[in-house]
Amino acid sequence: MITAAPPSVQVAKSYLNAETGIKSWLLTKDHKRIAVMYLIVVTAFFALGGVFAGLIRLELATPAGDLMESNQYNKVFTMHGVLMVFFFLIPSIPATLGNFLIPMMIGAKDLAFPRINLLSWYIYMLGGAFTLYVLLTGGVDTGWTFYTPFSSSYSNGYVVAAGLGIFINGFSAILTGLNFIVTIHRMRAPGLTWFRLPLFVWAHYATSAIMILGTPVIAVTLFLLVLERGLHIGFFDPAYGGDPVLFQHLFWFYSHPAVYIMILPSMGVISEVISTFSSKKPYGYTFIAFSSIAIAVFGFLVWGHHLFVAGQSIYAGLVFSVLSYIVAIPSAIKVFNWAATMYKGRVRMETPMLYAIGFIGLFTVGGLTGIVLASLGMDVHLTDTYFVIAHFHYVMVGGALLGYLSGLHFWWPKMFGRMYSDVWSKVSAVLVFAGFNLTFFPQFLLGYMGMPRRYHVYPPEFQVFNVLSSAGASVLGLGLLLPAIYLTWSLKHGAIASANPWGATGLEWQTSSPPIPENFEVTPVVTTEAYDYSTVQEVVHVG
Amino acid sequence: MNMEPKSFQLFPESASNFAPSVDGLYLYMVLISAFFSLLVAFLIIFFAVKYRNRPGAGVPKPINDHSIGGMILEITWSVIPLGLSLVMFAWGASIMFKESRPPKDSLNIYVTGKRWMWKIQHLEGAREINELHVPVNRDVRLTMTSEDVIHDFYVPAFRTKADVLPGRFTTEWFRPTRIGAYHIFCAEYCGTKHSGMIGTVYVLSAEDYDKWLAQGSGEGSMAEEGESLFRQLGCANCHIKDGHGRAPNLYGAFGMKVDLADGSSVRFDESYTRESILYPQAKIVAGYDRIMPTFKGLISDEGMLKLIEYIKSLGDPNGVISERNLPLESPDLQKTGPMMPPASEMPKAPAAAGKAAPAAGTATGNQATGRQQ
Numbered sequence: 059m060i061t062a063a064p065p066s067v068q069v070a071k072s073y074l075n076a077e078t079g080i081k082s083w084l085l086t087k088d089h090k091r092i093a094v095m096y097l098i099v100v101t102a103f104f105a106l107g108g109v110f111a112g113l114i115r116l117e118l119a120t121p122a123g124d125l126m127e128s129n130q131y132n133k134v135f136t137m138h139g140v141l142m143v144f145f146f147l148i149p150s151i152p153a154t155l156g157n158f159l160i161p162m163m164i165g166a167k168d169l170a171f172p173r174i175n176l177l178s179w180y181i182y183m184l185g186g187a188f189t190l191y192v193l194l195t196g197g198v199d200t201g202w203t204f205y206t207p208f209s210s211s212y213s214n215g216y217v218v219a220a221g222l223g224i225f226i227n228g229f230s231a232i233l234t235g236l237n238f239i240v241t242i243h244r245m246r247a248p249g250l251t252w253f254r255l256p257l258f259v260w261a262h263y264a265t266s267a268i269m270i271l272g273t274p275v276i277a278v279t280l281f282l283l284v285l286e287r288g289l290h291i292g293f294f295d296p297a298y299g300g301d302p303v304l305f306q307h308l309f310w311f312y313s314h315p316a317v318y319i320m321i322l323p324s325m326g327v328i329s330e331v332i333s334t335f336s337s338k339k340p341y342g343y344t345f346i347a348f349s350s351i352a353i354a355v356f357g358f359l360v361w362g363h364h365l366f367v368a369g370q371s372i373y374a375g376l377v378f379s380v381l382s383y384i385v386a387i388p389s390a391i392k393v394f395n396w397a398a399t400m401y402k403g404r405v406r407m408e409t410p411m412l413y414a415i416g417f418i419g420l421f422t423v424g425g426l427t428g429i430v431l432a433s434l435g436m437d438v439h440l441t442d443t444y445f446v447i448a449h450f451h452y453v454m455v456g457g458a459l460l461g462y463l464s465g466l467h468f469w470w471p472k473m474f475g476r477m478y479s480d481v482w483s484k485v486s487a488v489l490v491f492a493g494f495n496l497t498f499f500p501q502f503l504l505g506y507m508g509m510p511r512r513y514h515v516y517p518p519e520f521q522v523f524n525v526l527s528s529a530g531a532s533v534l535g536l537g538l539l540l541p542a543i544y545l546t547w548s549l550k551h552g553a554i555a556s557a558n559p560w561g562a563t564g565l566e567w568q569t570s571s572p573p574i575p576e577n578f579e580v581t582p583v584v585t586t587e588a589y590d591y592s593t594v595q596e597v598v599h600v601g
Numbered sequence: 602m603n604m605e606p607k608s609f610q611l612f613p614e615s616a617s618n619f620a621p622s623v624d625g626l627y628l629y630m631v632l633i634s635a636f637f638s639l640l641v642a643f644l645i646i647f648f649a650v651k652y653r654n655r656p657g658a659g660v661p662k663p664i665n666d667h668s669i670g671g672m673i674l675e676i677t678w679s680v681i682p683l684g685l686s687l688v689m690f691a692w693g694a695s696i697m698f699k700e701s702r703p704p705k706d707s708l709n710i711y712v713t714g715k716r717w718m719w720k721i722q723h724l725e726g727a728r729e730i731n732e733l734h735v736p737v738n739r740d741v742r743l744t745m746t747s748e749d750v751i752h753d754f755y756v757p758a759f760r761t762k763a764d765v766l767p768g769r770f771t772t773e774w775f776r777p778t779r780i781g782a783y784h785i786f787c788a789e790y791c792g793t794k795h796s797g798m799i800g801t802v803y804v805l806s807a808e809d810y811d812k813w814l815a816q817g818s819g820e821g822s823m824a825e826e827g828e829s830l831f832r833q834l835g836c837a838n839c840h841i842k843d844g845h846g847r848a849p850n851l852y853g854a855f856g857m858k859v860d861l862a863d864g865s866s867v868r869f870d871e872s873y874t875r876e877s878i879l880y881p882q883a884k885i886v887a888g889y890d891r892i893m894p895t896f897k898g899l900i901s902d903e904g905m906l907k908l909i910e911y912i913k914s915l916g917d918p919n920g921v922i923s924e925r926n927l928p929l930e931s932p933d934l935q936k937t938g939p940m941m942p943p944a945s946e947m948p949k950a951p952a953a954a955g956k957a958a959p960a961a962g963t964a965t966g967n968q969a970t971g972r973q974q
Contacts, residue, residue, distance in 0.1 A: 128793045201790050207767060208750040208792060212716070296768025302751055303766070336652070339663045345675050367753065368764045369771050372701045376694055383686045387679055393641055394678040398666075400648035404658050407649065415645055422641045426634035433689045435696025436630065439623050439760040442753060442788040506627070507613045508757020510788045513796035517784065519610040591660045 072475065072572040087172035088575055092179050093158035094473070100154060101542070103145040103186065108535065110138035115497075115531040118524045123515045131514040132199040133215065137192075139202030144224050145186055147458050148316060151323035152234055152269075153182070155465045156262045158473060160238055162566035162573065163256050165247025165582040170240040178233040185227030192216040192223065201512060203313075206294035206305040210286040217287055221280040228273045231319075235269030238262055247565065249584035253347070256564050256588060257333075257340060260347040261326025264354040268315045268322075272358070276312035279305065303368050310361035318357040320454055321421075322350055324461020325392055328414045331464050332396045334562040335411035336403030339589035342395040349388035356385040366437045375434055382432035389425050393418060408560065409480070412487035413464035420456025420494065424449060427502065445505025448498045456494055463490070463541065470545065471555030475572040478548035482540055489537030496530025563589050616783055616804065617759035618776040619700060624760070626692050633685055700761060703774035707742035708735070711823075711906045714745065714752035714765040717794035719785060722906055725814055726822045731800035733785065735777055736810035742774040744871055748902055753789035756802055762788050770871040777804040827911025830904055834896065848893060849886045855913045860887045874909050 073090045083091055113134050117125045126134065157175065161168050169175050192198055198215035200208060209217050242263050246255070282293045283305070292298025294305040325346075333340045340346055362370060362378030396418055405411075427449040431437050440446065471477055500523035509520045516524070558567040569578050586593060615621060652661075665671065710733070713720040721729045735741045745754055747767040754773060755762035758781075763773040787798035805813060831837055839848035849859075859873070860866050862885040867873055876883055878900065881893035900908065 123796075128796070132790075132793065132795070199792070203790075205751060205790065208790070212750055212792060296766075302768070337661055341664060342666050342671070342675055366697070367762055368751075369766055369769070372697060375697065379694060380687075380690050383683070383690050386686060387683050390682045391675065391679055395675075397641060397644040397648065398674070400645065400652060402661055402664065403648070403652050404654050404661050405649050405652045406654045415649070418645060419638075419642060422638050423634075426637060429686050429689060430627075430630045430634065432686075433626065433630070433693025435619075435623060435693040435700065436626055436689075437693070438697060438700060438762060439757070442755070442762070443757075503611065507610055508755070508784065508786065510755065510786045510796075512790040513786075515796045517799075522609050589663075591663075594660070 070570060071574055072570065073575045074474070074572050076575045085176075087168070087176055089157050089161050089169050089172065089175055090473070090573065090575075090577075092175050093154050095179055096149060096153040096157060096182070099183065099186065100146055100150055103141050104150075105542075107138055107141035107146055108538065110134050110141065112531065112535060114138060115528040117514070118516070119528040121516050121518045121521050121524075126514075128514045129199060129214075132201075132512070133197035135512060136198050136201050136215070140189060140198075140220060140224070142454075143202055143316070143320075144227055145182075145189065147320040147454055148231060149182060149234075150320075150458065150462045151327065151465060152238070152262060152265055152319075153178075153230075155327065155462075155469060156238065156265075156323060157234070159469065159566055160241060160259060160262060161245070162569070162577050163259055163564055164242065164245060164250055165565045165578065165584070166241065166245040167576050167578075169237045170244060171237050174233050175237055178230040178237070181233070182227055182230040185223045185225075185230065188219055188223030188226060192220045195219075203309060204280070204283060204305075205309075206283065206286070206300070206302050207296070210283055210293075210305075211295045211297065218284050221284050225277050225280045225284075228277045231269045232273045235266035235273075238266040239270070242266075247582050247584055250565075253344065254584055254586075254588045255347075256326075257329035257343065257346050257350075258323075258326035261322045261329070261350045264350040265319055265322045268319050268354050268357065272312045272315040272319070275308060276316075279308040279312065282308075303365065303370070306365055306368055307361065310364045311358070314361045314364065315354075315357045317450075317453065318353050320458040321461075322353060324417065324421075324458045324465075325350065327461045327465035327468070328396060328417050329392075330562075330564070331410045331414040331468050332399050333589055334468070334560050335406045335408055335414075336400045337561065337591045337594075338399050338403040339587075339591070340395065341398035341401070342391070343588065345391050346395050349391045352388040353385060356381065356388070360385055363432055363437070364441075366434055367441055372434075379432055379434050383429060386425060386429050386432070389421075393422055393425075409478075409483040409487055410464045410468035410560075412484060413460050413467060413490075416487060416491040416494075417457060417460040417464060419491070420452050420460060424452030424456050427452065439508075440505055442511055443505035444501040444509045444511060447511050448501035448505060451498045451501075455498070460490070463487075466541070466545075468560065469566075470548070471559050472566060472571050472573070474549055474552075475555050475570075476548045476552030477555050477559065478552055479544045482544045486537050486540035486544075489533055489540070491537075493530050493533030493535070493537050497527050497534050498530070500524075500526045500530075558594070561591075561594050563591060563594060613760075614758040614779070614781070614783065615760075616777055616779040616781060617756075617761065618778060619696065620758065620760045620778075622696050622699075626689070626696065629692070630689055633689075637682070700774070703742040703772055704740045707740040707774055709742050709744060710735070711910075712743045712745040712754060712765065713902055713906075714747040714749075714754070714787070714791075714798075716749050716792055717787070717798040719754070719787075719798070719800050720903075722823060722903065723814070724823050724910060726826070727814060731785070733800065733802045734810065734813050735802065735804055736807050737777050737780050737804050739807075740774060740776050742772055744770050744772055746770050746875075746902070750791045751789045752787045752791050752798065755786045755788035756783055757786070758783035759802075764789055770875070777802070780804050780806055823907045823910040824914040825911075827907035827909070827914075830900075830908055831911055834899065836908075839893070847890070849889055851912050852915045855915070859884075861885060862887045862889075871909050874912060875905055878905065878908065 073088055083095065086092060117123065117131055123131065195216060198213070198217055198220040200213050200215060200217060204217070204221065242259060285291045286293050286295060286298065286300065290298055292300040294300040294302050296302060329340050329346055360378055360382045362374055363382045366375050431440055431446065431449060467483060504520055504523045507520065509516055555571045557569065557571050565582050568582065615624060709724055711722040719731050721733050743754065745763065745765040746769065747765045749767060751767070752765040753762050754765055759775045759777070761773060761775055763771050765771060781804055783802045785800035785802055787795060791798060839846050840851050842852060854869050857869050858866050859869050867884055879895060879897045881895055882891060885891055
């Protein structure tokens with residue numbers, strides 16, 4: 059699959075070797091270097107969150123609480139949630155792949171505000187440091203949802219520090235979103251009209267809008283929580299005259315759209331990968347592009363579906379239920395369009411494509427079980443059970459994480475100029491898919507039987523499925539460990555990648571791998587429609 | 602009654618009037634979901650095999666998806682899923698409407714959540730902890746509140762749950778249809794021993810239930826105990842029977858609409874009763890003075906429930922239903938009681954009255970502003 063690279067490529071100047079020394083990285087304004095710095099930290103947080111997930115599954119292998127105390131268990135699932143949601147899933151694709159690729163895809167030298175881009179990395183590190191401080195000093199036991207009045211008046215954990223960590227981290231997302239929006243508006247190459255943009259860019263545009271509009275709300279909410287906990291100013295605790303459900307409204311007003319912050323960039327990745335490995339323009343390009351915008355808009359109007367049993371009026375419940383069905387339709391449109399893209403294409407089962415197909419399978423199940431939960435009478439039985447846990451892991455792990463892995467494997471040769479092991483990466487894709495299903499499918503059954511979430515000990519009739527789930531988690535863990543090994547190995551020992559190893563369209567493939575610091579020798583001029591595979595040189599191997 | 606713990610289960614027991622309808626809806630959704638999952642999987646695998654890369658294959662021709670046919674295809678795969686899911690919406694909504702409207706003659710039982718136990722109080726006086734005895738085939742309505750954080754009373758075999766909130770009452774009802782013992786779970790995370798906040802519902806035959814009630818607690822009924830509390834606290838001095846006391850008449854008033862001094866109105870329900878006892882200045886009944894002192898700290902949570910039950914039990918001795926006490930047809934108000942106003946912002950003088958509005962949306966808005974004297 060790798061075209062013979064001219065010998066000069068090995069010593070060619072690239073963003074990786076243009077400057078050397080730790081200072082050249084920590085003070086860089088190059089979006090590509092900042093993306094790599096994000097990649098390293100995001101991976102570390104993911105590994106840490108994964109360790110907590112492993113502890114949860116180990117504990118739940120037996121009905122009794124024999125590995126940890128209840129308080130420890132509660133802290134473990136809280137840290138798993140906080141790390142994975144705020145420090146892995148939300149920044150994962152936008153801050154790494156988005157940061158690296160958006161300027162390249164639109165033919166720009168960098169993002170609009172390179173210094174602000176570096177600032178957002180430092181803010182992310184500062185927020186992360188707060189969270190690690192919480193971890194080292196004893197943890198927090200509120201669950202990642204921080205529901206009041208438990209979090210504000212009763213929890214013994216480090217709620218204020220954890221809240222501040224997330225609060226600070228939010229500014230990083232706001233600045234990144236701002237940077238992307240300005241960049242996409244102002245810095246497109248000549249001829250690159252809106253409807254010639256890659257769908258990855260459309261998805262990030264929608265994501266950025268959610269980041270800018272939603273993140274301030276969680277910041278305000280956590281700030282109020284800190285005020286109530288620290289100064290006993292009554293917002294949420296009835297003992298101080300507050301309303302405990304108000305917190306849930308504010309929290310989900312951000313945190314439901316945040317799910318789309320996690321999944322939309324993945325959808326962008328999948329649109330690129332499916333198209334490339336079918337050598338076909340994505341079917342229904344405009345429908346996919348506008349469905350991203352529709353998801354961003356409607357995503358803000360469905361938060362109340364988290365409150366069906368929280369004492370919310372049934373009429374409010376009706377509205378939120380029907381809107382939740384409407385927001386599901388743009389996702390369905392995307393899935394059908396991806397399938398149609400493969401029709402009469404030239405389909406190649408390379409590793410990114412395997413991950414992308416895994417994404418479609420798992421995301422379809424995640425989406426369909428989401429519409430099960432959107433039904434009022436059904437949600438009364440299923441909410442706060444393992445059915446919900448299974449559902450959102452299908453969306454966030456099956457969707458967001460597999461999209462991230464697909465994208466990472468797809469653009470890895472571009473980012474580092476090296477190919478990774480073909481065999482091991484395919485083994486990893488299959489292991490992740492199988493292990494994931496074994497982990498989370500049994501949880502749907504557990505949920506319908508009524509096993510509540512966040513249970514440290516559970517009745518014995520639930521054990522069989524919990525054991526299956528824990529077994530699956532070890533397969534999943536192995537599948538996720540492999541990329542860490544072979545990708546790191548490839549940095550030194552992988553075959554040299556050509557500029558366009560997959561036969562993809564898109565401006566980022568028209569410059570060297572890895573790119574030069576300025577991305578392009580001369581600013582490209584776009585004269586063709588997006589995804590015009592007739593312009594791609596024949597580089598595709600048959601296999 | 603089968604009490605043996607089960608070692609393995611695939612599907613929850615079905616033991617209430619709601620269980621069959623929820624299971625029916627679930628079956629419909631599982632079939633739809635399975636159909637679409639398999640359809641997508643089939644398409645992807647079929648295309649991946651059929652159009653796999655072959656030696657010498659040229660660049661595939663792009664498909665014109667802006668054609669009429671393309672439009673029809675996009676509309677088809679948008680509208681069919683939308684139609685099928687709107688059926689799910691309507692079906693699920695109809696179940697929840699039933700769940701949110703307890704029948705009038707339900708057996709009323711009080712539930713108090715507290716970290717980490719369930720306290721249950723029967724009208725006849727019996728009390729239990731982490732156990733709930735109910736008769737089979739009778740509508741049972743739980744009126745629930747929490748002493749601390751948010752809990753959730755969940756009985757999987759009944760397919761129903763509701764959050765239990767501090768500072769207000771929520772309700773949940775069901776009609777048990779099978780004699781047996783079933784799990785009660787706290788479904789809203791509430792701290793250290795959240796997973797220990799579990800209990801058992803015993804569904805008994807009518808005779809067994811009567812026998813169980815008869816062995817009771819030795820105390821009087823909740824209403825009787827509430828009556829003696831009512832006298833001890835001196836409530837009867839102002840709330841007198843003929844309705845001409847310094848305070849509003851309570852006879853026959855429960856469940857009615859109450860007009861307030863600011864022109865709005867509120868339903869006389871559990872939450873309103875509780876609020877009026879703890880924060881009497883929050884809502885002033887039209888035509889009465891702001892004279893009632895607070896009883897905050899003087900009444901235990903159990904005492905509050907007994908007082909409420911006593912007030913509920915007050916009939917209408919003289920037919921004194923003032924014209925403002927018209928029945929209000931809005932049973933869902935029981936699901937979402939009004940919020941208590943901020944204790945720290947209770948109006949001490951008329952000048953501060955404007956601040957007394959409850960924190961969250963009730964139908965009544967600015968209750969305290971109307972009365973300036």
